[in-house]
Each structure stands twice: as structure tokens, then as C-alpha cells.
Amino acid sequence: CTLAEAKGPGWVVAFGDPAPRAVGSTDGRDERYRRDGTKNWWANVIVKMRRKGELRQILLMDGEQSKDWGLDEGMGRLAKLAIKWHANEGYAESTSTPIYLEKFIEAKKEFGWKGFVIGSRKHMDADDRLKMTYNARAKCGYIAALCDRAKQTEFLVCDSFPKGLLDILLGQLRGFMPLPDGRTGIPFDDLVNAVAFATDPYFRM
Numbered sequence: 333c334t335l336a337e338a339k340g341p342g343w344v345v346a347f348g349d350p351a352p353r354a355v356g357s358t359d360g361r362d363e364r365y366r367r368d369g370t371k372n373w374w375a376n377v378i379v380k381m382r383r384k385g386e387l388r389q390i391l392l393m394d395g396e397q398s399k400d401w402g403l404d405e406g407m408g409r410l411a412k413l414a415i416k417w418h419a420n421e422g423y424a425e426s427t428s429t430p431i432y433l434e435k436f437i438e439a440k441k442e443f444g445w446k447g448f449v450i451g452s453r454k455h456m457d458a459d460d461r462l463k464m465t466y467n468a469r470a471k472c473g474y475i476a477a478l479c480d481r482a483k484q485t486e487f488l489v490c491d492s493f494p495k496g497l498l499d500i501l502l503g504q505l506r507g508f509m510p511l512p513d514g515r516t517g518i519p520f521d522d523l524v525n526a527v528a529f530a531t532d533p534y535f536r537m
Contacts, residue, residue: 333488333489333490334491335491335492338391338393338490338492340382342380342381342382342391343380343381343382344379344380344393344417344418344420344421345378345380345381345421345422345423345530346376346377346378346410346411346413346414346417346419346421346423347376347377347423347424347425347526347527347529347530348374348375348376348406348407348410348422348423348425349374349376349525349526349529350374350403350406350424350432351371351372351373351374351375352374352401352406353399353401372399373397373520373522374406374522375397375522375525375526376395376396376397376406376409376410376413376526377392377394377526377527378394378395378417379391379392379527380393380490387484387485388486389485389487389488390478390481390486390488390530390531391488391489391490392487392488392490392501392527393490393492394413394416394417394493394494395493395494395497395523396413396494396497397523403431403435404435404439407424407432407435407436407438407439408442408443410422410424410436410439411436411439411440411442411443411445412445414440414445414447415443415444415445420447420448421449421450422445422447422449423449423450423451423462424436424449425525427465427470433449433451433452437449450534462532463533463534464533465532469510471516471525471528472510472514472515474525474529474532475505475516475521475524475528476510477531478505478528478530478531479508481531489501500523501523504518504520504521504523504524505524507519508521
């Protein structure tokens with residue numbers, strides 16, 4: 333879709349799948365799977381969710397990724413991406429460590445982003461978190477849901493999304509092959525995982 337076609341009512345969300353410099357996956361499993369010692373990418377994306385008739389569309393608006401961002405820089409870039417696109421909410425995957433949530437909240441304050449950080453309510457609130465992140469095989473579930481939404485023309489990529497990243501994203505989607513241990517079968521799946529967070533039932537639009 334074009335930026336002109338993406339205009340109008342909707343809900344904009346910034347998603348991050350953190351992988352700070354000098355840190356691979358939480359337990360090194362992905363690095364062992366690749367057998368080359370390489371680390372994961374940090375991926376940040378912007379999606380817009382909207383209703384169009386009976387369709388609940390996910391529009392992929394922008395994104396970036398790097399293996400070189402430190403924790404503060406990566407979270408700062410996610411906050412600045414949220415500001416650029418006037419995001420209503422933001423989510424940094426933090427099931428592996430709560431420091432990602434804490435650092436995203438710090439970046440929100442530092443850069444003056446006015447949106448809501450999912451998971452930041454001070455009291456325990458089951459509604460203030462993505463629903464599927466704590467499920468077994470959550471990553472595979474998210475990506476499978478994104479593929480289903482694409483088949484229903486409910487996942488669209490806007491022309492504002494970088495072409496180089498689109499090629500990477502499509503390659504990751506084509507390589508998706510769920511494995512019994514919960515891995516996706518994709519050597520690097522950070523970009524598609526960040527995008528697929530948009531399929532979580534938390535977002536009721």
C-alpha cells in the first residue's frame with residue numbers, strides 16, 4: 333500500500349525485538365543452531381492497525397535492525413521511531429529479562445514520547461501485556477498467525493517500509509518451518525517476530 337492509502341483512522345504501535353550488542357539469544361540456543369557463532373539482530377518496526385470493512389488490517393509502515401546497537405541505543409531508536417510515526421503504544425519483547433521493559437520506559441521519558449508502554453502499569457494487570465508471549469511456542473504461534481492474516485489480505489506492507497528490510501522479511505516468512513522444540517526454523521527471525529507481535533489478541537481492533 334502507499335502512504336496515501338494508509339492514511340486515516342487506525343492504531344499505531346512500535347514493536348521491538350531486542351538483541352543488544354554482545355548479546356545473542358538468551359540461552360545461546362539460536363547461535364548453536366546456526367553453528368557459526370553469529371548473534372541475533374535487534375529489530376524495531378512500526379505497524380498501523382485499522383478496520384477496513386470486515387477486515388482487521390495490519391499495515392507495516394517502517395522498520396530498522398542492527399547487530400551493533402547497545403541496550404540504550406536500541407531502546408532510544410525504538411522510542412524515536414514511535415515519535416516519528418506518532419505511535420499510540422509500544423512494546424519491547426521482555427519475557428527473557430525485565431530490563432528491556434525498564435529501559436524502554438526510560439527511553440520513552442528521555443525522548444519525550446507520549447504513547448503508552450505495554451507492560452508499564454505498576455500494579456499486576458493481566459490486561460497490560462501481550463497475551464501470547466508467555467505461551468509455549470509463542471514465536472511460532474505469532475508467525476503462523478501473521479501468515480494467516482496475509483492470506484486473508486489483512487497484512488499489507490506500505491511503500492514507506494525500507495525495501496532492503498522487506499526482502500529480509502519475505503525471506504524469513506518463506507523460511508518459516510516450525511520445529512518441535514519451538515524454534516521457527518529460520519536462522520534469523522527477529523524482524524518477522526517483531527512484526528508478528530501485531531497479531532496478539534491484546535490488540536482488539
